[in-house]
Amino acid sequence: MQVLQAVHLQKFYRAQRKNVAAVQNVSLQISAGEVLAFLGPNGAGKTTTIKIIAGLIVPDAGQVKISGRDPHRDPKALRSIGAVLEGNRNVYWRLTPEENLEYFGVLRGLSQRVARQRSQILLERFDLQDKRRALTQTLSRGMQQKLAIAVALIHDPQLLLLDEPTLGLDVEATENVKRLVREIAAEGRAILLTTHQLDIAEDLSDRVAIINQGEIVVEEPTTDLIRQFSGTAYRIELEQPLDAERFHKLGSLATVVDQLQIHLPDPETLYSVLDILRPLPIVRIEKEQAKLTEIFLKLVREGSV
Structure with a gap:
């Protein structure tokens, strides 16, 4: 109603x-x-x-x-x-x-x-x-x-x-x-x-x-x-730093932001990356989402041009 x-x-x-x-x-x-x-x-x-x-x-x-x-x-x-x-x-x-x-x-x-x-x-x-x-x-x-x-x-x-x-x-x-x-x-x-x-x-x-x-x-x-307004990328946060071998293997599949965070621009590589990380403890895996603040500013600025 x-x-x-x-x-x-x-x-x-x-x-x-x-x-x-x-x-x-x-x-x-x-x-x-x-x-x-x-x-x-x-x-x-x-x-x-x-x-x-x-x-x-x-x-x-x-x-x-x-x-x-x-x-x-x-x-x-x-x-x-x-x-x-x-x-x-x-x-x-x-x-x-x-x-x-x-x-x-x-x-x-x-x-x-x-x-x-x-x-x-x-x-x-x-x-x-x-x-x-x-x-x-x-x-x-x-x-x-x-x-x-x-x-x-x-x-x-x-x-x-x-x-x-x-x-x-x-x-x-x-x-x-x-x-x-x-x-x-x-x-x-x-x-x-x-x-x-x-x-x-x-x-x-x-x-x-x-x-x-x-x-x-x-x-x-x-x-x-x-x-x-959200992309398709994923972010993985680790509980402990990457070792040199895993760091090297991830080079062609993902972007290592630092030793505890990994950015995946291509979601199709997610499970391949997880196989490399196994059995390292993972704090969280999340899809990167736009915030309403970002969306608001984009729409308002475009509308004021």
């Missing part, structure tokens, strides 16, 4: 007596349970697109539907959206976590009783029960971010907009947020993730859409995109 359908979006702004295209013919779809990483350099049109989806900007052309409703014509569609914005703009620092959840629950149409019930469930789930009556400003950055995600979920939205959800977090807090994102998607929510931390996007996303100069330059399943 498709939760988000954004079709042929366009938005122009007036600058220096000219119409400047911020968004040109952008289409995005996200199904229930799916994480779409929406990536692009600064000024590429990401923010404008997200504001159109969230109902904050009216497009000059195109249409948005969230669970079948247009947020620009039907205010009920906005109840299907939860958002976590980059920075500290998601919660009130002088309220407690409990107060934040109840306040935003009522603000988004829940009765006070239901808001209180859901806030207790979310505090427990996000491991914030012990801090429920502490001022939000006294919480760690990781706890504040977990609270922001909980607040975004208080009204049970079907689409979650996540903008830089792990920015500024330490390793442990980052892993906690990543786990929560996976769990939220597994519950059947659609997630639109924007981040400049492309390793996070690679870890979390099912699909990637890259926007540049207002246009989508690629939209693919994450694994397919990485596969397209």
Whole structure:
């Protein structure tokens, strides 16, 4: 089931007596349970697109539907959206976590009783029960971010907009947020993730859409995109250095990077190389894969030529 359908979006702004295209013919779809990483350099049109989806900007052309409703014509569609914005703009620092959840629950149409019930469930789930009556400003950055995600979920939205959800977090807090994102998607929510931390996007996303100069330059399943840009070479890492005899035998089949690493540009030689190495202990054998960061930079630079 498709939760988000954004079709042929366009938005122009007036600058220096000219119409400047911020968004040109952008289409995005996200199904229930799916994480779409929406990536692009600064000024590429990401923010404008997200504001159109969230109902904050009216497009000059195109249409948005969230669970079948247009947020620009039907205010009920906005109840299907939860958002976590980059920075500290998601919660009130002088309220407690409990107060934040109840306040935003009522603000988004829940009765006070239901808001209180859901806030207790979310505090427990996000491991914030012990801090429920502490001022939000006294919480760690990781706890504040977990609270922001909980607040975004208080009204049970079907689409979650996540903008830089792990920015500024330490390793442990980052892993906690990543786990929560996976769990939220597994519950059947659609997630639109924007981040400049492309390793996070690679870890979390099912699909990637890259926007540049207002246009989508690629939209693919994450694994397919990485596969397209990956080569066929293999790398073998050894536990102990090569001896002179094996080093010599490998000369025509592989490139010995150092005494502990071997690079195989031709995958057809893999098993011949393994026969030569036998019985040396091997730490790992892996196919060399492109990283999403490399792919992103290549596509953006090609698109800007």
